[in-house]
Amino acid sequence: MKISKIEAGDFYCDGGAVFGVVPKRVWQKRYPCNDDNFCKMSMRCLLIDTGKRLVMVDTGAGTKHLEYLKYYNINKSCNFEEELNALGYSCDDLTDVVQTHLHFDHCGGGTYFADKARTVIKPTFPNATFWLSKAQWDNYLHPNVREADSFFPENMQPLMEMKRIRLIDSAFALCPEIELRLFDGHSRGQIAPYITYGDKTVVFCGDVIPLSANIPIAWVSAFDCYPVTSMIDKEQLLEEAAEHQQILVFQHDAYTECGKVSKINGRIKLTESFKISEI
Numbered sequence: 073m074k075i076s077k078i079e080a081g082d083f084y085c086d087g088g089a090v091f092g093v094v095p096k097r098v099w100q101k102r103y104p105c106n107d108d109n110f111c112k113m114s115m116r117c118l119l120i121d122t123g124k125r126l127v128m129v130d131t132g133a134g135t136k137h138l139e140y141l142k143y144y145n146i147n148k149s150c151n152f153e154e155e156l157n158a159l160g161y162s163c164d165d166l167t168d169v170v171q172t173h174l175h176f177d178h179c180g181g182g183t184y185f186a187d188k189a190r191t192v193i194k195p196t197f198p199n200a201t202f203w204l205s206k207a208q209w210d211n212y213l214h215p216n217v218r219e220a221d222s223f224f225p226e227n228m229q230p231l232m233e234m235k236r237i238r239l240i241d242s243a244f245a246l247c248p249e250i251e252l253r254l255f256d257g258h259s260r261g262q263i264a265p266y267i268t269y270g271d272k273t274v275v276f277c278g279d280v281i282p283l284s285a286n287i288p289i290a291w292v293s294a295f296d297c298y299p300v301t302s303m304i305d306k307e308q309l310l311e312e313a314a315e316h317q318q319i320l321v322f323q324h325d326a327y328t329e330c331g332k333v334s335k336i337n338g339r340i341k342l343t344e345s346f347k348i349s350e351i
Contacts, residue, residue: 073249074121075269077348078155080132080181082326083144084110090283092294102285103327110145112326113283115177118276118348119159120267122249126161127168129265129276130323131196134180136226141176152181152196166197170252171204172278172323173262174212175222183230193230202231203246205254206239207261218297219259255280255309257302258295264309266318273318274330274351280306282324284331284342310340319351 087109091099096109105111115132133141135149153163171179182202186192209232212223231237240263244252251266258279267274279295280302281287287310289303296302313320314335321330331345 073123073269075267075274075348075351076119076121076159077329078117078119078128078152078159079148079150080115080117080130080152081146081149082112082114083133083141083146083177085113085144087111089294091286092292092296092299094291099285099291103283113177113324114326116321116323116325116329118265118267118321119156119161120250121161122247125167125247126165127170127246127250128166128197128200129170130172130178130278131169131181133177134182134184134196134227136180136183136185136190137176137224144177149181163197164199166200168246169197169200169202170246170250170263170265171202171208171228172264172276173208173259174204174228175219175259175279176224176227178278179227180224183227185226193226195231195234195236200236202228202237203244203252203263204228204237204239205261205263206241207254207256208259208263209237209239209261211260216297255305257298257300257305258293259297269351272351273316274321275309275313275318276321276323277309278323280309281320281322284322284325284328284345287333287340287342289340307340311335314340321348 087105118129120127186194249268252263255262265276292302314333328345329347334343
């Protein structure tokens with residue numbers, strides 16, 4: 073079994089949005105920002121080769137909507153074929169894609185415009201089944217006013233029409249090595265994959281804990297639709313991670329790829345940080 077990262081690009085997001093009600097003079101000690109108060113955010117994807125399945129977790133923003141999303145200054149949007157070739161694979165090799173949720177920065181790279189007129193949409197991974205939660209799909213079809221601008225029909229609707237999407241409504245074992253668990257708060261039915269890697273458990277946090285700086289329970293994003301639920305679900309994830317020394321992968325953290333947490337004087341803190349290649 074092998075776990076690798078693919079950096080699908082990065083973008084910049086207002087620090088007040090990233091850390092919600094936490095004052096800048098507090099959060100900027102843990103995460104840097106530029107003179108415009110914007111924080112650099114990665115779009116980190118995970119590639120899991122179990123020996124029988126090749127699974128990608130999330131696909132970044134892609135290239136279909138860069139002009140519309142110019143406020144976020146998205147750059148370095150990756151070419152997945154090139155990235156996979158560098159790891160010894162191709163887009164055709166993927167068997168599964170797990171979409172944590174359907175905000176543009178997590179699912180846009182799963183499809184692309186195949187013609188200059190931007191009328192033909194094709195899947196980036198032609199042989200893969202896409203997995204997401206039923207709650208998130210329903211949310212995608214009928215978004216609340218807060219999330220509506222984060223959803224684009226071109227990202228996932230064509231895949232559903234191609235019958236490439238499978239929906240789950242509770243925790244689900246994708247294969248013996250990968251369990252998909254559901255978390256609410258940031259968005260309904262967000263998936264967090266739990267990966268058994270030898271004697272280790274690797275948790276892809278997605279937007280449950282987007283940055284290592286978001287570990288404190290109350291430090292939730294202003295993008296979270298249900299912030300109190302976010303805190304409750306995040307605390308549950310962190311308590312288990314601390315007790316069992318699970319490895320947490322931080323999808324959006326431009327400076328810390330992953331790490332471990334421990335409970336110290338009643339508070340959960342990051343006690344180790346390292347790169348995915350060092351797992």
